[in-house]
Amino acid sequence: MLGIVGIFASLALLIFLAHRGWNVIFIAPICAAMAVAFNIGDLPFFASYTQIFMPALGSYFATYFPLFLLGAVFGKLMDESGAARAIAHQIVRWVGGERAILAMVLACALLTYGGVSLFVVAFSVYPIAASLFREAQIPKRLIPAAIGLGSFTFTMVALPGTPAIQNAIPIPFFKTTIYAAPGMGLVAAVFMFATGMLWLSRRTAAARRAGEGYGDHKEEFAAVDNANLPSFFLALLPILLVIGLNFLLSKYVIPAFDHSELATAKFKNIDLKKVLAIWAIIGAMLAACVVLALTNRQRIADLQGAINKGTLGSLLPMANTASEVGYGAVIAALAAFAVVREGLKAVTSDPVISLWLVVTVLAGMTGSASGGMSLALGAMGEYYVNAAQAAGINPEIMHRIAAMGSAAMDILPHNGAVITLLAICGLTHRQSYFDLFVVGSLTAFAASILVLGLYLTVGVF
Template identity: 85%
Template sequence: MVGILGIFASLALLIYLAERGWNVIFVAPICATVAILFNWGDLPVLGSYTQIYMPALGSYFATYFPLFLLGAVFGKLMDESGSARAIAHRIVAWVGPKRAILAVVLACALLTYGGVSLFVVAFSVYPIAASLFREAGIPKRLIPAAIGLGSFTFTMVALPGTPAIQNAIPIPFFKTSIYAAPGMGLVAAVFMFASGMFWLNRRAQAAARQGEGYGDHAEDHPAVDTRNLPGFAVALTPILLVIALNFLLSKFVIPAFDHSYLATAKFKNVDLKKVLAIWAIVGAMATAIVAIVLMNRRRIADLAGAINAGTLGSLLPMANTASEVGYGAVIAALAAFAIVREGLKSLASDPVISLWLVVTVLAAMTGSASGGMSLALGAMGEYYAKAAEAAHINPEIMHRIAAMGSAAMDILPHNGAVITLLAICKLTHRQSYFDLFMVGSLTAFSASLLVLGLYLTVGVF
């Protein structure tokens, strides 16, 4: 009992310190040590750090670092070249300024589905959103929710083919691809988009009836820079390359070659299915980066500086998530965790529902979609893969439901994306968090229940 208490105490400490601003890279091994001390005699402290924590951290880093690196560089170049703003401006022109909420959501959705990171999207779209909302008389407090709906809901975990890290993490465990369970993903994506838009429009209408308007934000007039922007076709081409090449490389090009060498000791006897999707994303993102540079060389004033900034910007989120994976590996090695694991598994007999519950709870506790899912799959991924195989469940369903579970309740106040987005919009939790939670988490939670219900009742997907 003391050992189980130690596990929950260490996790509570990790959450508390992270919310207080302590860097996870530093505190994760400390929190793992707290759990070990509660389980005295089970694991050695230093041996666990060097032989369990660090190898798990390193393995995650080795697998996903190319995605973090190329995604960050791609996003930075899309920003520096003006491509992100050009796409947002064109969507606004098509949709019309009177549909300001829809324009912002669609602009964010297209950019994030094309591989641009949330933070780049927020910086690029916020000035446009502020101008549109002010002109339309829509409260500024709804801007974070509009950006959030387009950035970290359906384009992050539901739409098949999205290069988001949350859609890549399940791949090695279930030997799937980023196109896993397209039917389930599309149903969930449509529901998230429709319910989120319904909520935001109703909130805007209610504010209009009360005569609220944009609000008193006279000090905040973000400049909308439209100078030297590329044409829409030029701006959109890298995104189309990411989407198209992901599909072509994973489905046709890479499988057409001889990969028998992977079955040798030199290449770790790895199954092609375990690395295929990662290779496809890397190839697509690298090609898109080259395309941005070639088409916008004169618009990018400091190419080396932009690439360096993107590279350095990828390291912190990568290391944060990898540290949480290392922490999870230590917890999973404790004898007390076997009791916790069995308890979590007993919450539902169906592996699909059980996996969704575990990922949802851990993502909520850590305040991180990628961190919670990494903890869950790092500790129990092998079990769920075998359970799905024994129950004759399509592993693609396990992939998609794990991804969706990571977004079901992760938008809590201590979530890093929430804090950053509110800071960019110069708003507080009191002003905007409620609407951000409703469209960022509640829509994903409801969409998960919808597809789980369809899976259980009519057996679709």
């Protein structure tokens, strides 16, 4: 019993300190050590850090760092070239400034589905959103929710083919691709988009009835040169490359080659299916970065500087998530965690529902979609792979439901993306968090319930 208390106490401390602004890289091993201390005699104190925490952190780095790196560089190049702003401006022209919320959601969705990180999207789109919302007299407090709906809901975990890290984490476990369970993903994506837009529309209408308006906000935007933006189609080309090359490389190009050497000790007897999708994302993102740099070489004033900034910008989110994975590895090694794990598994015998429940709970507790899913799959991934095989469940369904579970309850106040987005918009939790939580988590939660219900009742997907 003391060991279980220690696990939850350490997790509560991790959440509290992260919410207070402490860096997860520093506090994760401390919180893991606290759990070890409660589980007296279970794990050697220092060995749990050097032999469990750090190897898990390193393994996560080795697997996913190229995705973080190339994603950050790609996003920085999209920003520096003006491509992100060009896409946002064109969508606004098509949709109309009077439909400011729809324009921002679609712009953010297109950018994030094309591989641009949330943070780059928020920085690029926010000034446009502020101008449109002010002109349309829509409360500024709804801007984070509009950006959030387009950036970290359906394009992050539901749409098949999205290069988001949350869609890549399940790949090595279930030997799937980023196109896993497209039917389930599309149904969920449409539901998230529709319910999110319905909520924001109703909130806008209620604010207009109350005569609220944009609000009194002092805003200072850095001067941005929009005179030399690329054309919409030139700006869109790298995004189309990411989407198209992902598909071609994973389905046709890479499998066409002989990979028998992977079955040797030199390559650790790896199964191609475990690395195929990640190779495809790396190839697609790299090609898109090259094309983006070549087609915008006159617009990117300092190519070396942009790449350096993107590279450095990838390190912090990568290290934060990897540290949470290391923390999870230590927790999973404790005997008390086996009791917690069995308790979660005992809630339902269906592997699909059980996986969704575990990922949802851990993503909510850690305040991180990628961290919670990595923690869940790192601790219980092998169990769910075997359970799915025994039950004859398509691993693609396991992949998609794990990804969706990671977004079902991760948008809590201590979530790093929430804190960053509110800071970019110059708003507080009190002003904007409620609407962000509704469109960012509750829509994903409801979409998960919908597809789980369809899966159980009519056996679709």
